[in-house]
Amino acid sequence: MNEDPRLRIGFIPLADAAALIVAVDKGFTTDEGLDVELKREVSWSNVRDKLNIGLFDAAHLLAPVAIASSLGLGHVRVPILAPFNLGLNGNAITVSPDLYAALAASVEGDLANPMNSAKAMARVVAERRARGRDPLAFGMTFPFSTHNYQLRFWMAAGGVNPDEDVRLVVLPPPYMVESLANKHVDAFCVGAPWNSVAVDLGVGRILHFVSEILARAAEKVLAVRERWAQDNPNLLLRLVRAHGRAAGFIEESDNHAEVAAILAAPNRIGVDAEVIMRTLAGRLKVSPDGAVRTSNRYLLVGRANAARPDPVQAAWLYAQMVRWKQTELSDTLLAQAVAVFRPDIYDQAVGVPGPMPAGEPADGVGAFAGPAFSPKDVAGYLRTWAIPGR
Amino acid sequence: MDPLLKVVIVDESPVRSAIIEEGLREAGFTQVTRIEEMANLLARIYALDPDVIVIDLENPSRDVLEQMFQVSRIVKRPIAMFVDQSDAASIQASVDAGVSAYIVGGLVKERVKNILDLCISRFNAFSRLQTELDQAKTALEDRKVIDRAKGILMKAKNLTEEEAYALLRKTAMNEKKKIAEIAQSVITASEMFK
CATH class of the missing domain: 3.40.190.10 (Periplasmic binding protein-like II)
Incomplete structure (x- = not known):
């Protein structure tokens, strides 16, 4: 042929x-x-x-x-x-400064540990419900996406039911940062370069590299x-x-x-190109204050x-x-x-x-x-x- | 055709979505809504509860609509007309025009086929308008460049306007280029000699 x-x-x-x-x-x-x-x-x-x-x-x-x-x-x-x-791998979970502060106030132990952060998320979710506030919204890229499964895997391990306790919404990656800035979502899971863009603009803080949740994810x-x-x-x-x-x-x-x-x-x-360099090197600015996290498993x-x-x-x-x-x-x-x-x-x-x-x-x-x-x-x-x- | 079908047009181009809405209304559809703001798109769509959603293929928010396919959340499951492989000609026409549609209300496909056909022809009409507009703009730009080049030649070679234009045209023909390209070279060269 x-x-x-x-x-x-x-x-x-x-x-x-x-x-x-x-x-x-x-x-x-x-x-x-x-x-x-x-x-x-x-x-x-x-x-x-x-x-x-x-x-x-x-x-x-x-x-x-x-x-x-x-x-x-x-x-x-x-x-x-x-x-x-x-x-x-290659994705990261980024949260708004407000949600980061709420998690930091509720966490027991180091927030960089995903089990600690997931349990802190469960507490924040419960507290919001007790106060009658809207459920937290998480942006992800597609119903059939690793982002969707990574977010769910992580929060469910801490006791958050992703279908009942929070809202998971599909957002095109180029709209993620704007949606976080406008408070349409409180957090998102997306690939590079969008987490870095949110950090650089000061509207988000990288909570986890997904490689901290799963060492290998296709x-x-x-x-x-x-x-x-x-x-x-x-x-x-x-x-x-x-x-x-x-x-x-x-x-x-x-x-x-x-x-x-x-x-x-x-x-x-x-x-x-500099933003892409961070991804390739696995060395990302995670916070608007300039804090950097390094991982040899980022992507x-x-x-x-x-x-x-x-x-x-x-x-x-x-x-x-x-x-x-x-x-x-x-x-x-x-x-x-x-x-x-x-x-x-x-x-x-x-x-x-x-x-x-x-x-x-x-x-x-x-x-x-x-x-x-x-x-x-x-x-x-x-x-x-x-x-x-x- | 059912004039009571609720149609939502998701398009960030207000001109194009107006053209489509007009087409649908002319065809007798009375319940047509345009969404141009993409924030909270799904909530807006749920609030309108449409039977048919039309979206342009250059819109990243197509992925947002995919969430409607998740069975657990809502009763109504949409069907994407675009991926129904039974009608290859219709798919090709949609892709070429750059439009896709989702049927939400469990309607029979044939009942909304004329909506898609209408959108395809309106999308094509819009791109033709766009092309004509672009061509008109280019023609205007070209005219300005040619006028400047003529002025330079008239001054440098002491030619009349007609002679300057004839020279540009002859050179363009000899070099198998557009007159505007030759004119641009004249301008560039004259600026280098300044």
Whole structure:
């Protein structure tokens, strides 16, 4: 079959599109004989729909959307494959100065500890209810998003029921900061660069990097239609190989300035390169007063085998969809969800990665609370999280 | 067609949404509301309780509408017309025009197809207007540049206005460029010689 090397690939202007953007703009896709046109999009709905109906050959996509699309949740069912993981982690939870003060006043122990902060949140929520005030509102990017699940996982561990005690609202990332400033939301969970933008403007304070909540969380994937992958097996391998090269390039700290400059371009992410540098270095200003927090896990693009799709991550995301009643628990659906992540294609294109470095979580997730995750016993795992009375 | 269908237009472009509203009203729909302010979008939509929502594809708030698909919260589940793959021509037309619609009230698709068709044609009409406006602006800019270049040539080479224009046109033809481009080169060159 003749495979047409002219590819249209959609992306949302976020730092975790780095491997895709660098693969194209550094010419790694050209080296693989591909002629890629990057299409910047304004909403995940657009990315998903244009991928589904074939206007895009591939896309930078929320990992849970790839699974939801494959299971037919909320929309028509279009089987999607994820042969490359564009990033692990990379999000942060930012709260308004008022909410930060309320949490700081209620916390027992260090607020930087996510269990302490989640319990403090439960106290703030209870106190607001006692006073008859409106529930707190949390912005997140999409119903099927890691942001949604990360917020829920964290607050539920402290005793907050995310469906009853607070309001979770979808907000497009570019509107997050404004909504926080206008007090339409009290907090949000979003990817880079928006948390830093809120801090720089003095309207928010980063409470947690999501890597403090989950050590490894599949954030965005390179997504293709299963059908397209079947029709274009060679293009797929070349595309994944170019991404592998890009991920390696991005993770060399000597290249960070060049990567930041590429990503900062107006037709790519279109923000200050310095803000992107913070993300790449995992060194973020967390408070308007200038306090800085550093993490070597803030956003993992290629290191610690981050780029290889991990079926355990797919199973974990599916478990969250079940936990929050977006779908039902069944072995068939679980198997379909897991099959979206394709480490075999990655291995074929990029090569089998070395062993996982020391310090990575044994269960592949590394949650700050609760039992280790096992894809073999999702039901048992979810039972431990059952909220009394739900 | 059901004139009592409640239609909400979500569009940050007031001109375009006015054009669409006008079209819908002309077609006999009486309950048409425009939302141009994106803050608290979902609350505004719930308050209006529409049967059909029309939104432009360049609007990031499409993702906000996705929250309506979450079963736990509301009874009415919308259907996105845009992703119904049974009608490829209609999808292509929507994408080209840049519009998407959601049917909220569990209505039969055919009953609202004419709404989408109408929006598609109005969206296209709007982009044609936009293009014409852009072309008119460009033409005006070009005219200014050409006039300045003519003035420079008339002074430097002691030509009449007609002769200056003929020179610009001949050079443009020889170099296979637009007259405005040649005129711009004349202006740039003359500024360098100052």
